[in-house]
Amino acid sequence: DAKTTQPPSMDCAEGRAANLPCNHSTISGNEYVYWYRQIHSQGPQYIIHGLKNNETNEMASLIITEDRKSSTLILPHATLRDTAVYYCIVRPQTDKLIFGTGTRLQVF
Amino acid sequence: NAGVMQNPRHLVRRRGQEARLRCSPMKGHSHVYWYRQLPEEGLKFMVYLQKENIIDESGMPKERFSAEFPKEGPSILRIQQVVRGDSAAYFCASSPGDNYGYTFGSGTRLTVV
Numbered sequence: 001d002a003k004t005t006q007p008p009s010m011d012c013a014e015g016r017a018a019n020l021p022c023n024h025s026t027i028s029g030n031e032y033v034y035w036y037r038q039i040h041s042q043g044p045q046y047i048i049h050g051l052k053n054n055e056t057n058e059m060a061s062l063i064i065t066e067d068r069k070s071s072t073l074i075l076p077h078a079t080l081r082d083t084a085v086y087y088c089i090v091r092p093q094t095d096k097l098i099f100g101t102g103t104r105l106q107v108f
Numbered sequence: 109n110a111g112v113m114q115n116p117r118h119l120v121r122r123r124g125q126e127a128r129l130r131c132s133p134m135k136g137h138s139h140v141y142w143y144r145q146l147p148e149e150g151l152k153f154m155v156y157l158q159k160e161n162i163i164d165e166s167g168m169p170k171e172r173f174s175a176e177f178p179k180e181g182p183s184i185l186r187i188q189q190v191v192r193g194d195s196a197a198y199f200c201a202s203s204p205g206d207n208y209g210y211t212f213g214s215g216t217r218l219t220v221v
Contacts, residue, residue: 005161014120025154032207034209038151039214041197041217042215043112043199043201043212043213043214043215044199044201044210044212045149045212046209046210046211049209087150092209093206093207094206095152096141096153096164097141097152097210098153099143099150099151099152100150101150102150
């Protein structure tokens, strides 16, 4: 039931920016874009979320296109510890999080 | 401020036994969510609870599985008469309300032998 499309895997060199794309062409006006990651078999970790404006925190930046049909999560300086599965989730304001298959990011 | 606490971290049960998984949400969080992750698969939503109420159980199997979040104490996910297919990691998450991100626990890894 995931409403997002992500590449199954990506590689990134340590120290470089990791840009993880996500397509959500059927997003509705009241739906937020959330990003989580899961390192190995640990519990998922919240990264960032946004509605239509770009967002930045200490972990990452979220760039949402003007039509809101896609977004990019940017890890500005990837490290080996950023190797994880990254999930892009579209979520109505009061609904639960539904996880898709995510992107497996390998930092080398 | 402790995070979401789940216990036990690992649980081994024989087929036919009962499994009880506990989740204590973060302080101040009134919403609890349970997810299941089968080996090499993604996280699947099971149930969403608030204190003494089940809000959404659309992901719960119809039989053998139940969840509660009593007025006092942790949330409990109960699996009766476990089968091998129940072997999975079970994650609990909590949030302070709607439109907030979730904080996840470290999970309980259930193995049915």
